[in-house]
Amino acid sequence: MxxxxxxxxxxxxxxxxxxxxxxxxxxxxxxxxxxxxxxxxxxxxxxxxxxxxxxxxxxxxxxxxxxxxxxxxxxxxxxxxxxxxxxxxxxxxxIAMIFQEPMTSLNPVFSIGDQIAETVRLHRPVSRRDALDRAAELLGRVGIPSPKAALERFPHQLSGGQRQRVMIAMALACDxxxxxxxxxxxxxxxxxxxxxxxxxxxxxxxxxxxxxxxxxxxxxxxxxxxxxxxxxxxxxxxxxxxxxxxxxxxxxxxxxxxxxxxxxxxxxxxxxxxxxxxxxxxxxxxxxxxxxxxxxxxxxxxxxxxxxxxxxxxxxxxxxxxxxxx
Structure with missing residues (x-):
């Protein structure tokens, strides 16, 4: 037991x-x-x-x-x-999970803002604007500089450490x-x-x-x-x-x-x-x-x-x- x-x-x-x-x-x-x-x-x-x-x-x-x-x-x-x-x-x-390898977990054709916002909207009845605001808040909490501007970036535009922080933000999106x-x-x-x-x-x-x-x-x-x-x-x-x-x-x-x-x-x-x-x-x-x-x-x-x-x-x-x- x-x-x-x-x-x-x-x-x-x-x-x-x-x-x-x-x-x-x-x-x-x-x-x-x-x-x-x-x-x-x-x-x-x-x-x-x-x-x-x-x-x-x-x-x-x-x-x-x-x-x-x-x-x-x-x-x-x-x-x-x-x-x-x-x-x-x-x-x-x-239940949320932070995976070992962020590059294989993020979709290369969508911005990181859209990917975090999608997680929020999948489980919460909020508008896209509110979901993006939540995404920016989370990116700031995990240490991404200029989080609102970072919403428009794609995974390949980030360093490995930044991608890992995006994955952590996504995991924490819905508390x-x-x-x-x-x-x-x-x-x-x-x-x-x-x-x-x-x-x-x-x-x-x-x-x-x-x-x-x-x-x-x-x-x-x-x-x-x-x-x-x-x-x-x-x-x-x-x-x-x-x-x-x-x-x-x-x-x-x-x-x-x-x-x-x-x-x-x-x-x-x-x-x-x-x-x-x-x-x-x-x-x-x-x-x-x-x-x-x-x-x-x-x-x-x-x-x-x-x-x-x-x-x-x-x-x-x-x-x-x-x-x-x-």
């Missing part, structure tokens, strides 16, 4: 299974997000983070991928049971209750990154917006997230309140990830790397998926998959680091 949260329940993923070409991509993923809560989803590339995010919006590529088990519930809605009309009403309004942010600040410089993260954090505090933040930047996770889920090989391997996870990581994979944070190492020293790579779907080992790369493996690790166990701090490991005292 998903980990209990102190926030009012909003999204619940239970036992989610996704396969492609008969190979498992996600295996028994459980995750909850409460209203107003920011949950970080972390792990190396290929662990299943983006597929998890896309499944919430029912945007996985079907085929070759298909959902083979589990459930996704948003408030009183069964997302996996919604028809296309129900999904269109949900996407961009109650969603849940924002799924997949590497939202990858293309941004450090100053703009901080500005965008502060904006998202302010909105979730002001409006009770929930956020699923997918990122490789563990510093961002420690600064903004209430809770963290660590993925490896298509499964959640550890989940805990952020402060507790950073202070007392229990899964050996989480330990290894935290050792790669620059601030965790003396200045001038080489950052430690995790030996090996994430096993691809169809080639995941028997037992604990992480055991071929683990320095603390014991006999059972190679034979039997551990369960995700615990209350506020859950871990999927046969030989975890010592569990902190309550």
């Amino acid at each position: 998903p980990t209990p949260s102190s926030f009012p329940p909003l999204l619940a993923i239970e036992g989610l299974e996704i396969a492609a070409h008969g190979r498992p991509i996600l295996e028994g993923v459980n995750l909850t997000i409460g209203a107003g809560e920011m949950v970080g989803l972390v792990g190396e590339s290929g662990c299943g983070k983006s597929v998890t995010a896309l499944s919430i919006m029912r945007l996985i590529a079907e085929p070759p991928m298909r959902i083979t088990g589990g459930s996704i519930r948003f408030k009183d809605k069964d997302i996996l049971g919604l028809d296309e009309k129900g999904l269109e009403a949900l996407r961009g309004d109650e 969603p209750e849940l924002l799924v942010a997949d590497e939202p600040t990858t293309a941004l410089d450090v100053t703009v990154q901080a500005q965008i993260l502060e904006l998202i954090d302010d909105l979730r505090r002001e409006k009770g917006m929930a956020v699923l933040l997918i990122t490789h930047d563990l510093g961002v996770v420690s600064s903004y997230c209430d809770r963290v889920a660590v993925m490896y090989g298509g499964r959640i391997v550890e989940e805990a309140p952020a402060e507790q996870l950073f202070a007392h990581p229990m899964h050996r994979y989480t330990e290894a990830l935290l050792r790669t944070i620059p601030a965790s190492n003396p200045p001038g020293t080489a950052l430690p790397a995790i030996p090996g790579t994430v096993p691809p779907p169809g080639k995941r080992p028997k037992g604990c998926t992480y055991h071929p790369r683990c320095h603390a493996m014991i006999g059972v690790c190679a034979e039997t998959l551990p369960e995700l166990e615990g209350e506020a701090h859950k871990v999927r490991c046969w030989n975890p680091a010592e569990r902190p005292a309550p």
